[in-house]
Every structure is written in structure tokens, then in C-alpha cells.
Amino acid sequence: MSDPIRSENLLYLTDEQLRQGIEAMYFAYRGFTADPDRILESLAYGRAHHRAIHFINRAPGTTVTNLLDILGVTKQSLNRVLRTLIEDGLVESRVGTSDRRERNLYLTEDGTALERRLSDSQRARMRAAFREAGPDDVAGFRRVLEAMMEGEMKRQYRSLRETGK
Template sequence: MEDGRATTTRGGENLLFLTDEQLRQGIEAMFFAYRGFTADPDRILSDMAYGRAHHRAIHFINRAPGTTVNNLLNILGVTKQSLNRVLRTLIEDGLVESRVGKSDKRERHLFLTEDGRTLEGRLSDAQRARMRTAFRDAGPEAVAGFRTVLEAMMDTEMHRTYQRLKESGA
């Protein structure tokens, strides 16, 4: 057990003894899969002069409406300056609304506007379609294994953040 997560083997194989070549192939597959996963949203965002940072912010604001800027900083793992640039653009363009906290006036709570929710829907629909096809083609056992691998790759704090987000049901 590492980082509080159990390691498992499938089909009697000890997965700790992968060759460097097998690991290289996995790394390359991940790079190319990520390119495919981001290609459709990238095309949609390029027309608006937005990038992946905008997409990630929109995604997680939609996932947890009312999230604070500090929470978003923690989830995204970016600098405050970088996030502020992204948020300023999204707010100016009418996609995100920033509200002052009720109990703590220093906090800013973030919400997608109707236009923001529409854009988020277009971006997520494109990614869901790609994931749905890949998951259907791979089958349920492969999907479970894929999720296990992804979670095992997360460092401890990132995994905690991921778990909190999953458990929030937002």
C-alpha cells in the first residue's frame, strides 16, 4: 500500500516488472491520448482566443459552483497570477461571475453564467463523446483498470483533492 491506496495485480501478472520499453509505450500512449482528449475543446476554444487554462477553470467552476478562488488555485495547481489572468478574461467576457463571500468579504466565489454553462456544455459534450466511445470499445474491465491506473499516478495531495471532489457529488 502506498499513499493510502492499495496496489493490485491483474491476471496473475506482477505489474511492477514492466520493461522500460513497455513503460515508454505507456508514456507515449498517454501523451497521444491527451492530445486526442484535448483536441476537440482546443478547436472550440481557439475561436474564442482561449486555451486549456480557461477550459480547466470553466470545468471546475461548473463542477463546484460557488467554489472560491483559493479552492480553484488548489485544484488547478497554478499560480495566483496565472489564474487571475484567466479569471479576469472569463469574467470580462461574461462567462464567469465572481461574488464576494457572505461570511468572509475577502473571499470570491465563482459561478458560471448562462453563457459559461453553454460553453462548458459544448466542451464537456465533446470530451464525453470521445470518452464514451473509448470506454465502450475497451470494455468495463479496462475502464476500471484505467481509473485505477490514473488514481495511482496521482500524488497524495492531488488524490485527496480528487476524492473530495468526487465525494462532493457536485
């Protein structure tokens, strides 16, 4: 309390500030999903399909179990989504080479095309937001979001980030 640095750190953490952060998160997430949702709706897919497609594209050859860990859903739930994607020819499921119990998941050409469409729309919004803000704000945005993740999710996020370019 008497420590000036500590006081300064607490200065902007009023309940009002926090509540504004909460509401910002709520409204922004809706914007974040709005564009892909519109595309998906016209294809009779949902957000669950988008997530599967995103992370298969992100880590081609990933196994079902790995995808379950990332998405945090049950295999029954994921399977329903995965089945339709495979039936529709967007995802390919290949028997694992080293361990043949595993299934390695890949996007087909069509799957890659849809992924592009979805991520293009989402990136466009993200790009506009990043541009409207600025480099420093973007860094802050990322740091706060990372601090908000649960432990396991943070691990997943970081591991994906390393995998990336």
C-alpha cells in the same frame, strides 16, 4: 525473487511495457484535449480557460484560493484568465457571505452553455473510448490513473469524486 506471486507481478513490468505506457499516455492526452482545443481556438480562449470553467462548474461557489489549489498555478496566472471570463460574462464573482474577503465563483448562463459545449465534446471522445474498450478496461484505466497521481492531486480527485453524484 523466489516468491512466485511476486515474480508474476513483475512479469509485465519490463522497460518496454513501461515505455509503451508512457507513450500511450502522451498520445492519448493529446487526443483528450484535441476536441475542446478546437472549440476554444475559435473563441480566443485556451486550455487555461477550459480548466477554470470546468472546475467552477464542478464546484459552484468555489473560492479563488480553492481554485488555485486545484489548478496548481499562481494567482496572477489564474487571475488573468478569470478576468477575461468575468469581462466576457461567462463567470460571475460574488462577494462571500460568511467571509467577505472571499469571492465565490459561478458560471453565468453563457458560461454554463460553453461548459456544456466543451464537456460534451470531451465526453463524446471519452464515451467512444470507453465503449471501444469495455467495463473492465475502464475500471483498470481509472485505477492506473489514480495510482499515477501525486498525493495532493489524488486528494483533490477523490474529494471531487465524493462531491459528485
